[in-house]
Amino acid sequence: MTAPADDNPMGALRKRLGCSHPFDIRYAEIGNEDFFATSRYSYRWAGFYNALSQKYPNITFIATTTISISSPPAVDDHDYQVPLYFIQNFRRYENIPRPLPRVLAGEFAVVNDNDSYIKNPFSGNRLEYPSIKSAVAESIYRIGFERNSDVIIGDCYAPVLQNIDNTQWTPALIVFNTTLVVKSTSYLAQKMFGENLGNFILNSTAANRTITHQSVRKGEEGDGKLGNLYFVATKRTNDNTLIVKFANIDPNDTLVNAQIQGSTTSSEGTAYILTAGPDVDPTTVHNTFSNPNAASITTKPVTATDGIFSVTVPSWSVVVVTLIL
Secondary structure (H helix, E strand, O other): OOOOOOOOHHHHHHHHOOOOOOOOOOEEEOOOOHHHOHHHHHHHHHHHHHHHHHHOOOOEEEEOOOOOOOOOOEEEEEEEEOHHHHHHOOOHHHOOOOOOOEEEEEEEEEOOOOHHHOOOOOOOOOOOOOEHHHHHHHHHHHHHHHHOOOOEEEEEEOOOEEEOOOOOOOOOOEEEOOOOEEEOHHHHHHHHHHHOOOOEEOOOEOOOOOOOHHHOOOOOOOEOEEOOEEEEEEEEOOOOEEEEEEEEOOOOOEEEEEEOOOOOOOEEEEEEEEEOOOOOOHHHOEOOOOOOOOOOOEEEEEEEEOOEEEEEEOOOEEEEEEEEO
8 A cells, every 4th residue: 555556566456446646644553353362462563563563664563452452653542431420531641651652542432312321332222323312422532532632633423324224233434225315413414514614722721700711720620621620722823813612511501702812803703503403302313214313513703702602502502613814
């Protein structure tokens, strides 16, 4: 895949199949879910890693577990859980050692909306389709990824595709048959995050009557979280855009009054909103074959005046705000 096309048989095959240029492969994983067989993985990892890393020094090789090996460049975490797990683990990646290993959240998804099954999420009723509740909980976890992007390589909802007529797993990000494609609530949430990605993390804290800006410490209430509201602020430097992402699990809507510190900017922006709607149980809203648009992304204008703007984050919702700085 990385070989030149002119003097390598595999490179020549790639060229015949339509791609003359080598693929820019930056990451490769050795194994899959070897936490189920750690006694064998310790020597297999060493054998593959020692040989491959010497031949391909520009590729970061990812281990599937750190139980039986020490200090791999990166590790792949897999989490299939209930919403409460992802909410409770919002700060998980703030507490792992730096600088190594880095982390690929290679598979994660809510598989059961009933939080009482946190110790065994595959028991009880598996979700057929992601719900608003599951999409919001996954977004809280994903906000934690962005806040710790010094160590997080990337994240992947899993599985991505499900043929409704021949399937062995639920839920999935996108469900399809020969005539219809259903984009799940989790897909819509991830679309909002993926299309609005900053490359510079900004310091962001929240305060109410009992928490002042000065009293907020990193990793505590007010830093990325206030009550049932979770958030991260980033900047996209190529077009000078502020991006603020919220996930709200409060039973009530939350009014956010935001101050861009040191800014006197006045500009127009957009809030992208995914929510179940007022007084609607978030576990009951799914995009399905019978109702593929039960949930959709809506937009509202946001106006900043002298660096100050307001946005209402609905109950059980994901909201992404973009503003030119």
